[in-house]
Amino acid sequence: MNKRPFSAFQFLFSFLDLAALNIAYVLYLFSYDTGKQLDRAYLLLFLFVNLAWVISCSLFSIYSERTFFRTENFIRSTAKAYFLFLQLVVLFMFFYSYEFSRAFLVTSLLGFGGILLLTRLLYIWIARYVDFEERLVKKVVILGYNDIGKKIANMLSAEARNTSILGYFEDEERVQELSMYPILGNLRDCLDYAIAHEVSEIYSTLLPKDNEYLYELAEVAEDNFIRVRFVLDYNLLINRTMHVDFLEDVPVLSIRKEPLTELGNKIKKRAFDLVFSTCVILFLLSWLVPIIALVIRWDSKGPVFFTQNRLGRDKKIIKVFKFRSMKVAEKDAEYKQATKDDDRITKVGAFLRKTSLDELPQFFNVWLGDMSICGPRPHPLKMNDTYKQVINKYMIRHFLKPGITGWAQVNGYRGETKELKDVEGRIERDIWYMENWHFWLDVKIIFLTVYNIIKGEENAY
Numbered sequence: 001m002n003k004r005p006f007s008a009f010q011f012l013f014s015f016l017d018l019a020a021l022n023i024a025y026v027l028y029l030f031s032y033d034t035g036k037q038l039d040r041a042y043l044l045l046f047l048f049v050n051l052a053w054v055i056s057c058s059l060f061s062i063y064s065e066r067t068f069f070r071t072e073n074f075i076r077s078t079a080k081a082y083f084l085f086l087q088l089v090v091l092f093m094f095f096y097s098y099e100f101s102r103a104f105l106v107t108s109l110l111g112f113g114g115i116l117l118l119t120r121l122l123y124i125w126i127a128r129y130v131d132f133e134e135r136l137v138k139k140v141v142i143l144g145y146n147d148i149g150k151k152i153a154n155m156l157s158a159e160a161r162n163t164s165i166l167g168y169f170e171d172e173e174r175v176q177e178l179s180m181y182p183i184l185g186n187l188r189d190c191l192d193y194a195i196a197h198e199v200s201e202i203y204s205t206l207l208p209k210d211n212e213y214l215y216e217l218a219e220v221a222e223d224n225f226i227r228v229r230f231v232l233d234y235n236l237l238i239n240r241t242m243h244v245d246f247l248e249d250v251p252v253l254s255i256r257k258e259p260l261t262e263l264g265n266k267i268k269k270r271a272f273d274l275v276f277s278t279c280v281i282l283f284l285l286s287w288l289v290p291i292i293a294l295v296i297r298w299d300s301k302g303p304v305f306f307t308q309n310r311l312g313r314d315k316k317i318i319k320v321f322k323f324r325s326m327k328v329a330e331k332d333a334e335y336k337q338a339t340k341d342d343d344r345i346t347k348v349g350a351f352l353r354k355t356s357l358d359e360l361p362q363f364f365n366v367w368l369g370d371m372s373i374c375g376p377r378p379h380p381l382k383m384n385d386t387y388k389q390v391i392n393k394y395m396i397r398h399f400l401k402p403g404i405t406g407w408a409q410v411n412g413y414r415g416e417t418k419e420l421k422d423v424e425g426r427i428e429r430d431i432w433y434m435e436n437w438h439f440w441l442d443v444k445i446i447f448l449t450v451y452n453i454i455k456g457e458e459n460a461y
Helices: 004-031 034-038 040-059 071-096 102-130 132-136 147-159 187-196 213-223 263-299 331-335 347-354 362-368 381-387 394-399 420-436 439-455
Strands: 138-143 163-169 183-185 201-204 227-230 243-247 250-254 305-311 317-323 372-374 403-405
Touching: 004 040, 004 102, 040 071, 071 102, 138 147, 138 187, 147 163, 147 201, 163 187, 183 187, 187 213, 201 213, 213 227, 263 347, 263 362, 263 372, 263 439, 305 381, 317 362, 362 403, 372 439, 381 394, 394 420, 403 439
Parallel strands: 138 163, 138 201, 163 183, 201 227, 372 403
Antiparallel strands: 243 250, 305 317
C-alpha cells in the first residue's frame, strides 16, 4: 500500500508543532518588553526550547507510524512529550540562574500548550474523515508453509507495524506441524479468500514455473487490486545474505547494500560536509589555528602541522593534516602507533590529543573533498599493508571516504589498537556504517563524538 499521502500528515503536524513553539515565543517578544528580544539569556532559551521539544518528541516517538496513526497513542504521547518538555525548560531556567519574566512563562510555555491542544483537536477532526488506522492496515496472506514463508512472516510482523498477517495457504499433506499463523486452506482457496477478506498483498514462496496455477492467480488478483509478490530464496544459490538491485527490469544481486552509491545520498553527504567544514574553518579555525600554532612552536621545535600519506576512497593516496603533537624524530617513527605514556608526545601534544584538537586541520581535508566528517578513520599505509593480510574484509572500508570521526570511534574503538580483535571490531563497525548510512546517523555520530570529548575517553592519548 502506498503510504506517501499519509506521511504528508506526519510532516504537517511535526511542522505545525515546531512552528507553534516558535510563534508562542515571538508573541511574547511583541506583546511585552521588546527590549528583551536581544537579551542573550532569552536567545539561549529560544535555542534550548527547540532542542528540548525535539528531544521530547523523539523519546516518545510522536511522529512514528506506530504512534501517529493511532489516535489514542498520539494524544497520550503528545501529553507526555509536553510535560517532559516543560520539565527540561524549567531545569534549564533553574541552572541558568536568570530571572525570566513570568509573562514569558505564561505566554510562551502555556501558549504553546494551548496551540498543541488546538492542533490535536484538528488531528481528531481529520482522523474521523481519513480513518488512518483502517486505511493503513495491510492484510497479507502467504502462499506456501515452508522455511522461507515462516521467515517472511517473522520479518513482516517485526518490521511492518501496520501489517496484519492472516495466515498461510498450503496443501494439507505438506503441513507437518502447528503454525504460528493459521493454515487457511489449499493453494486454490487463496483467491476466493483474498477477495472476500480484502487482502492487500499475497506473498508467494512458490514459483510459477513449478505451479502454473500461480500465473492465473496473479492475473485475477491484480484485477481485484491485490498485489502478488514472489519471494525468491536466494540462499538456494548463495549461502549468505544478499541485496537486490535492479538494472532496469533485471534483478542484480549484490553482496551488501551501499546507500552512498546512490547519487542523491552522495550529494546530501557532500553538501553537509562542505557546509559543516566551511563553518568550522570560518568561525573556529580562523582564530584557533594561529593560537595553537604559537603554543606548539613555543613548546617544541619543528613544524606546526604534521602530514601523513594515508589511503582514501578507492585506493587514492591522500595527505591527512594534523597539528603536530610529537617531537620531530627519525623518518620511520611516524608509522609507529602512539601508546599510553609515549615519550614522543610533547606536553602541548598530550593536551591536543586528549581533547582531539590535533584532528581539527582535517576539516581542510573535508573541505578539499579528500575526507568526510563521518566515515572510517584513515590508517597509515603500513598499517593497511599489515592488516589486509590477516583480517577478512579489511579493505572494504575504503569504498568510502575516510572520516574525521566514525561509528567505530564513538563505540569505543578509538586510538591505539593493542590486539588484533581491536582492529577487527573497528572494521566490523566501519562496514556496518557503510551498509546502514543515512543522514541522521552522521548527525548522531557528531553529537556522540562531542559528548565523548567532553566526558573524556580512556583511549585518547
